[in-house]
Amino acid sequence: MDNLIAISEMAKLYGITRQTLIYYDEIGLFKPVQVDEKGYRYYSVRQVPYLREICFLKSIGVGLKDIVEHFRERSASKEMQLLLEQRTKILQELSRLNKLRNSISQRIRLYEQSVEAEAGKLREPFMHTRTPKRVLFKEYVQPINRENLHITVMTLWRQVFQKELVPCSGFGSLFRKDDVLNHQALASAGSCLFLPVWNNDYPESFVLEPCECACMYKYGMPYDTESIEILMDWIDMNGYELCGDILDTCLLDTTFYKDETTMDYCLLEAPVRPKSL
Structure with missing residues (x-):
């Protein structure tokens, strides 16, 4: 041998x-x-x-x-073709992993905000500059209740998953300015997912530009509009007026609580400007 x-x-x-x-x-x-x-x-x-x-x-x-x-x-030519095909696969995988990395980073930032927010006082309005957000929106399934709220959100999640995007930037609700001013905040309100600002795979999505907002932390379901009324009263009393749609972002949902908490911990952000003279 x-x-x-x-x-x-x-x-x-x-x-x-x-x-x-x-x-x-x-x-x-x-x-x-x-x-x-x-x-x-x-x-x-x-x-x-x-x-x-x-x-x-x-x-x-x-x-x-x-x-x-x-x-x-x-053969050399066949191996070159094999390597070219493998390189293409690797580049596609790198693109997918890069999206996942960005999604994880966004979820981390969301939880960082959540941890900081827990130190905030409930129902005490304050001023804050909102960062830009890309929103994928769907009006609430009627009638508006907890079950249909989940259905609305999951409809959006399925839409996103079809394009293999992980919506790690959180979710919330959007209330149209005119409806809020007419004391009918739920008229055309709906749920939304927050996508990376750079992602334009969804032509129906739109970007909420950075702006000064009157804000308030609260526990509650988005269809409970009492907190919106409290915030609107504060806006009026402090010489501001609403100038955009109100965003209700869920910071911590009920899965984080071990007690009997049945409401989400949320942040209301209402774009404002000084009242016109």
Whole structure:
């Protein structure tokens, strides 16, 4: 058995297991040149570069089925095409992972805001500059109640998942300015998901530009408009007027509470400007 390499030595050479080489033999990818009467497999020195190429292709993510097919009629041009296709797949995966990274970062920022917000006082309005938000909106399913609220939100989630986007920027509700001013805040109100501002995959989405807002933390369901009325009274008493749609962002939903809390912890943001003289 001079110039032959035992299976254990060949496996050690490339940092793989004996079981891997046995499997490669079984699927016809890399067969030994000799098998003795005891079933021990041996390889030729000339096979070393072939296994090196197999290990390389596998390390860059090419599937074993494709490697087997490739080695049946291997050529430089065919391998170049295989590598070009694999590079395209990797670039697509990098794009997907980059979106996931951004989504995770947005969820982290949401929880950072939530932790800071828990120190805020309930129902005590304050001024704050709202950051830009991309909104995907859907009017509430009627009649407006807890069950239909969940249905409305999940309809939006399904719409987003169809394009493989993870809506990690949170969710909330939107109340139209004119409806609020007419004391009919729920007339055309609805749920919304917050998407990355840079994402324009949804032509029906829109961006809420940064602006000065009168804000208030509260526990409650979005269809309970008492908090909106409290905030609107404060806006009027402090010399402001509403100049945009009111956003009700859910900071912490009821899944975070171990007690009997049945309401979400939310932030109302009402765009305002000084009253016209």
